[in-house]
Amino acid sequence: MSLHEIYGSGNLRDMDEQLVVDTWHYVLGRHAKAMCALERELGDRHGLGPSEFEVLDRIVHHDRKLRIQELCEEVHLSQSALSRVVARLEKASLVSRGVCDADRRGVFVCITDEGRSRHAEALPTQRAVLTEIFADTPIPAH
Amino acid sequence: MSLHEIYGSGNLRDMDEQLVVDTWHYVLGRHAKAMCALERELGDRHGLGPSEFEVLDRIVHHDRKLRIQELCEEVHLSQSALSRVVARLEKASLVSRGVCDADRRGVFVCITDEGRSRHAEALPTQRAVLTEIFADTPIPAH
DNA sequence: CGACATTAAATGCGCTTGCATTAGATGTGC
C-alpha cells in the first residue's frame, strides 16, 4: 500500500494503525537481522557480543569513566544484565571497575587500552554490518 | 546534528554512515521499549508472550493451517525456538499439531477456537501498545 | 534395489536476559 493510497483512504484511524503495524514489522525485521549478523561478525572477528560492543562504544563515545547507572540509561539492558556485561568485560580486561569516592555505593567503569583498541578494531565491522542492512531503507532523521 | 547540516556537509559517506547509525539506534530503542511493554501487557492481560502472540497472529492472518516451515519464514525466530513456541501453544490448547499427509516429515499447525478467541482478545492490547510507542515517529512507508 | 545425501522438526545444551531479592551505603525524620 502506497503512502498516497493510505492518506487518500479517508480513514485516518485505519491509516495510523496500518502505519504503526508496518513500522513495528520493519523494526522487528531489521532488529532480528542486524542482531544476528552483529552477533556472528563481532563474535567471530573480535570476540565481542553485541551488548559488550555497545557498552564499550558508549564509554568511548563519552571518552571518560562512567557510572553503571549512567550506562544503564544509554544501553537497552536491565540493570542486572548490564552488571553482568560489565563483569564479562572486566574478566576480558577490556574495562576496569572502581568504587566511586563520592558515593561509595556507585561503581565507575573505565575502559582499558586493550578495550579501546578492541573497540577500534570492531567499529568498522559494526558499521559494515549496519550499512549492509540499513543503507537501502534508513529512517530519514527524526 | 540536523538534516540540513548533514546534507550540507559535502561528505556523503559520513552522512550515510550517520543516518545508518541513527536508524540502528532508533530500531534498538523502539524494539526494546515495545518488546518490554508487549511482554508485560500481553502476559498480564492475556497470558501470552510476544512470540506466542506473533505466531497466533500469523496463522490468523493467513486463515489456514500452516506448516512449521512456512511460519519460520514469517516469524523472526530460529527453527528450534519456533518449535518450542508451537509446543507451548499446543500445551495451552491454542493450536494443534498434525502430521502432513503429503510429506510425513512436515507438521501442520492449526489454530483452535480457543486460540482464535485469545488472539482476538489480545489484538487490541497489542495495537494499543504499538500505537503508544510508534504513533509519534512511524516510518513513512517503505 | 540399496547406499548416501538432504530435509523437517524436535531436543540437548550453554548463554543471556529480566525479575525479584540481597548486601551494603546513603539520606531523612524524630
Add this chain to the structure above:
DNA sequence: GCACATCTAATGCAAGCGCATTTAATGTCG
C-alpha cells in the same frame, strides 16, 4: 544518634533463545 526508607550494584533463579545435533522421512544416483 538512631531507626527506617531509599538507593546502587550484585546475585539467585527461571525462562527463552540460537547453535549443534538427533530422529525420522524423503530424494537421488549408481
